[in-house]
Amino acid sequence: MADIKLTNLNKAYGAVHILKDVNLEIRSGEFIVFVGPSGCGKSTLLRSICGLESITSGTLEIDHAVVNEVPPSKRGIAMVFQSYALYPHMSVYENISFALENQGVPRDEIRQRVEKVADMLQLTPYLTRLPKALSGGQRQRVAIGRAIVRGAKVFLFDEPLSNLDAALRVATRMEIAKLKRGMPETTMIYVTHDQVEAMTLADRIVVLQAGRVEQVGTPMELYERPGNLFVAGFIGSPKMNFMTGAPADKMKCKTLGVRPEHLEISARPSPGSMSGKVEYAEILGSDSFVYVATGHGLITARENGRTAVKTGDTVHLTPQAGHVHRFDENGKRIESK
């Protein structure tokens, strides 16, 4: 059981303001993902929750107790570092047991708990090895095992998959999802810059930009109803198309957004369609991306399978009804009725 509450949290290094008035409530057992471009403060936010960074102003509560001044080891948290931070001179067993040893847990109990975790993560055959004798995925599991063995109420992950290759990343992502299902009581906070990880793992996503929380919501909320231009542009790949001027005016907004997958390509004009010349068509096999130069800028459209259009063709793009996003002059979403 661990609720986490951040109230007006600020972090500054001298004049450099890293986190600005962050307010966030995390419920016990939730899987929260912090996502945002590099330098947005997501890692700093995680490290502040961990206690590795001091908080300049505001409060951080874990289980309704203010922990601003509590050292990391007393916050009931565990952290999985980007580099795994395995102690290179200690065996896997020693790596996992180090925290328990510091807590003064009796030797027998340490052994039991380490063996249980090792069994759970299929690390039993490697307990006597040094980290350098392990594969990337095994190291990752040791890092997770180190967090599990302490029985922490909150798990913090700092971009844990960024050091793995693409195939292993997918497999480990699924293992983390499985791990969470096996520990429904444990709160997990996960930092990534990869929106696929965010969308697949999170109960709720926190989108950060320049030290501010832009939006908090479930993955589908963020996809379907992005709260502002930044979130709309950041979530989804390829990026949402934005148009200003005539098409926006027609819809009574400042900026109009349509995702590439919500544009239909046709050879003939239809009501509400935009025409343009195909600049380039990327055919990926499963789908195709068509880049069209229109009077409102370069628009990307996605088609399933292999597209028939070719560079130089004139095409007409029609947004699907109900999939048009409107934003006001401040970039805020205008809800459609």
Next chain:
Amino acid sequence: MWQRIRLEPSRFALHLAVLLIVAMWTLPTAGLLVSSLRDKNLIATSGWWTALTTTVRSVQTRTKDASAQVEQDGVFVISGNLFDGSEEGTGTVAAFGTRVAKPDEFAPGSTASYDDGRSLTVNADGTYRYTSPVKFEEGRGQRVFFMTSVPPRFTTENYSNVLFSQGIGRAFVNSLTVTIPATIIPILIAAFAAYALAWMKIPARGFMISVVVGLLVVPLQMSLIPLLKLYNASGFLSKTYLGIWLAHTGFGLPFAIYLLRSYIAGLPRDLIESAQVDGANDFKIFRRIILPLSFPALASFAIFQFLWVWNDLLVAIVFLGTEPDKTVLTYQLNSLLGSRGGNWEILTASAFITIIVPLIVFFSLQRYFVRGLLAGSVKGG
């Protein structure tokens, strides 16, 4: 990389050039080593580079005196061996003579005659037969000059001499007594300080680091007078091992802290933070994470400090004094250089004893030494 850009005229010239340079650098030391193993008479009379060749040397000796004469068939005979009583004990006579100007007048086996009927026969193995028709008068034996070829001969006599009778053995132990703690203490003190300066949250950290870097170049001679006054005033430090350990520690600290700090600061931040999250306090982090991981830097500083302390003369003279029971090797060698300047057999053996320990340390731990040099210098110090 550079190998690929071939420099003509030829590889041969390159090898030769390097060989020549290496020879220039090693010959002086080689001369010392070879000489220290040679006979003391040979050191003083022939170059060490001739040590492996047989040298011909002219020797002057005397036959036995008249008391050794026996009468055989009416002639009086003194016989014996020219090498008896000589230092070598045995040898080969290449030639002999009766006058100092011509020590190679007669071939071995032939007979030299004197005016009054006496004659001398000398064989190659040194045995001689000196005859006279009349009884030899009392007095010293007849002078004989001969050329002998001395085969290459090496001895450890010089070493046993200096070790036990020139105070080098005792100085060796004193040097160890000074050097070992004066190496370990600064490592400990500097490692703790380096960790604090690299990772702990303390005020004025940047300023303290600047001070350490600044102190790197302070000439230690400058400290001597003030410290000597301080030591004399304190009473318990002057001329003691504790005093010199602390002095060497103080003088070695700037480099030690500088070197270790830059290494420890380069350890991954995640490791230290992970240990903090794991609930280890700084002392435990230092012991369990920092010390084991900094081994290469610790080793290279250890070698530096060991060589520096072992080879030091100045600090030892000033802080340990010149009482014979506490003098170190360098001091002993220096005073031998003054008192026994011409006795090369003593100097060479003593010098070699003083450099053998650093050489062993150097060769066995060269890898760490070089790494430390690079860490200390290339990074801008």
Next chain:
Amino acid sequence: MTMQLFSAFFTVLVGVGGCLAYFWGSNALLDVLLPVSARNDDRSIRNLRLQSTIRPWLFLLPALILLAIYLIYPVFQTLWLSFHDKAGDAFVGLDNYRWAFSDTGFRTSIFNNFLWLLVVPAACTFLGLVIAVLTDRIFWGPVAKSFIFLPMAISFVGASVIWKFVYDYRGEGQEQIGILNAIVEWFGGSPQVWISMPFWNNFFLMVILIWIQTGFATVILGAALRGVPEDTLEAAVIDGAGPFKIFRRIMVPQIMPTIIVVWTTITVLVLKVFDIVLTMTNGQWDTQVLANLMFDWMFRGGGDFGRGAAIAIIIMIAVLPIMVWNIRQANAERKGGH
């Protein structure tokens, strides 16, 4: 002998043990005075925070005290002494400095030191660079380098014995046992008393320091050369540059910072050089240098602390620019990196 060994062993144990005892003891004491339990009660958390405020000073204290006593205090004390008379009683203003610049011994030392500063760092760096380049291109280069590096392990006194033997002189007609005179004779020259040869004897002493320090330059510059990106060399080859041009225009400029470091390191060493002159000539035959002159005034017949201190301050001033440069380099590096 056994007794001596035993007492030496005991002394060593006490020294090292005492140091260990301080660190372990003080940290254990901190844990006892400010106990932290496994539970997360307020007292534990407060104590933990207090501990982490106090602990850095436990770590730093011995180093700070030793640095203050052995280096910082003496710098100021020496400065003070340099303005006082021989016993350090009466203030004499700049008299000691005025004396220094009018003293012939001091002038000789300054001149000689200047020669050393001019020759030794340049020779070591140049030879080091040449040897590094040459040894890098042959298979037995590492072995060659470690032989050239070897004299670094030898004490100045040991080196002096070695070189005295090299420079040894026997009267003409006698067989030479010093290799230098033997070589001179072999080429038909007549043997010389190298050590007392006016002016040039300085260079014979410098050879010793060059012999010791070239290995250092070789190793550092060798590593720097290996760090020169290979593509820049390959690009130069493609651009049609010859080996010497590549060396001069591509390699040397890229390792310039390292060359400067080597140069300044050896310069500082030269300013402190003392043992070689002491053991080889003790400053006779016009070979005196500042460090040895200072030692003379402090501890030998002179016995004038004021004059010795003035010389020390002059050496210090000579080192000052290098010190400032070092601090700026280190600060820049720290800000750029960690």
